[in-house]
Amino acid sequence: MERNDLTVRPITGRDELDLFTRLPYTLNDELADDLLAGRRRPEWTWVALRGDRLVARAAWWCRTGDDAPFLLDVFDLDDGGPDDDRVDVGARLLRTAMAVVVPAGTHPPEYGRAVPPGWRDDATARRAVEERMAALERTGARLFVERLRLEWRAGTPVPAPGGRLRFRPVRDTEEILSLMTQVLDGTLDAHSRDDLTRLPPREAAVRHYEDELARYRSPRDWWRVATLPDGEPVGFVTPARNDYSAVIGYLAVVPTHRGNGYIDDILAEGTRILAAQGVPRIRAATDLGNLPMANAFARAGYVTFERMINMTWA
Template sequence: MTVNQNELTMRPITGCEELGLFSQLPYTLNEELADDLVTGRRRPEWMWVALHGERLLARAAWWGRPGDDTPFLLDIFDIDDSSPDRDRVDIGVRLLQTALAEVIPANTRPPEYNRVVPSDWREDDMARHVVEDRMLALERTGARLLVERLRLEWRPGTPLPTPRQRLAFRPVRGTEEILALMTLVLNGTLDAHSRDDLTRMSAREAAIRHYEDELAHFRSPRDWWRIATLPDGEPVGFVTPARNDYNPVVGYLAVLPEHRGNGYIDEILAEGTRILIAQDVPRIRAATDLGNTPMANAFHRVGYVIFERQITMTWS
């Protein structure tokens, strides 16, 4: 099917009554859209469609925090893969350009794009084609690949390593303590987001930004968070087991630079996992960069499995 691009209609949806239209293209987040609209995490004016008649050819949607005037990230962008190659990428580009101009304030850097993809997307020809089409369309609007991340899950019944008793664990004593530790662990970090932040701001500013963007919004008690220490009380690292808007998660996991290479990461991760297990959770989610091999290996040793990957792209 060849589409005359002048015949396209590009517009935001009118509201919940058009979720059936918006969900014609499949994605795991479709089932969350209705609740997101009710809670204010999404708005109809942040959810755009490209239509040819009644047929949905592409869609884009941003997610934000309730009460925010602008969205936090672009997490849905799909193109109907039944159109010819050139047409579908062009349609995706036009939809993004039109929607970005309306959703994002002028002279403002667009929020990053996050997209969950199959764990084997490179080995599956169809999946690779779909992922690469989306990435090409985003690149043509000025976005670039920041990182590919592993999405991991711990499932009930998975055994945890026996505690080695090398570390003690205590609650975080306050916001300033966790911010100070977050600042220290940025030295030598392998995390792509943190490395990108450090090109534009100080380590302290990057820690504050991470705290305000993520940790401050967890829906669970902060007394779940743990500082790992040596027997004499010296901090070694920390973990922030938590609940976000959707799942129990290992939110932040780190070892201080001077203590790296001693295998402490496994013990800290296992402790954070135990805290969540005690809440009788159905699963625990986590993520780390594909290139952060030490962290990925730690998750594997503690029993987490890769169930998806995530593509993250940003605009300059």
């Protein structure tokens, strides 16, 4: 698809990954495996070219086993040329690609892009982030939330059990769904709050479970319910492995027990379970505005190695 001197098209296959990865990004090393596993497809992987020069690119990702794109997680603009031209090229690439990639009658998948943790304080990084956002806004996208991407690294001390809580495996799916439903009351998570504008709490919990927790490749007996000595549940954690890393998938305290510092004990238990597997790192994420959760991760020795910009189309 050509307009003036710009060619916009999907890549032909894995043979064009060298072309697609001319623009740097942390996900470049994962693209080949994702294509083999079906989490990406050439028809979801687009480039904008001026001659043989890559000036912009975009790619969508799906969860293992899915048939439709779930996330726009690669979108980059070449740093050469006038600022307005870069934004215009990016918007043209997105409009052209989305007309093909996004199923008719549906909203485009959410955009999620990792950025440096201090991107606002670095002029070059800030310009790149803001130009990508400007291009997305021209297609109708708006900022949804900024998130912290967190990492515990092997060798970081893990607190010993404090004795206030007891931990046991989750009994069954019904128990985890019941707990997930309870913790939605007063949640600070932007995605959960958005789900609750359209769904009752139980349905929102089921959707989250089916979209994420049920897809983990790791044993469910890693999951833990935290209780008081008398057996009353106060929260839970789901240490797991996704397709890429060990993760703290879900971590929460039920509303009646918030404010007692239990989040630290629960996070420590989840971290201990994964550290015992000999993993080199544990990944986690929380909203920038969810200060209680962000502070708990910081106290547990997790560092912010990236931030994530999420944008959506209304």
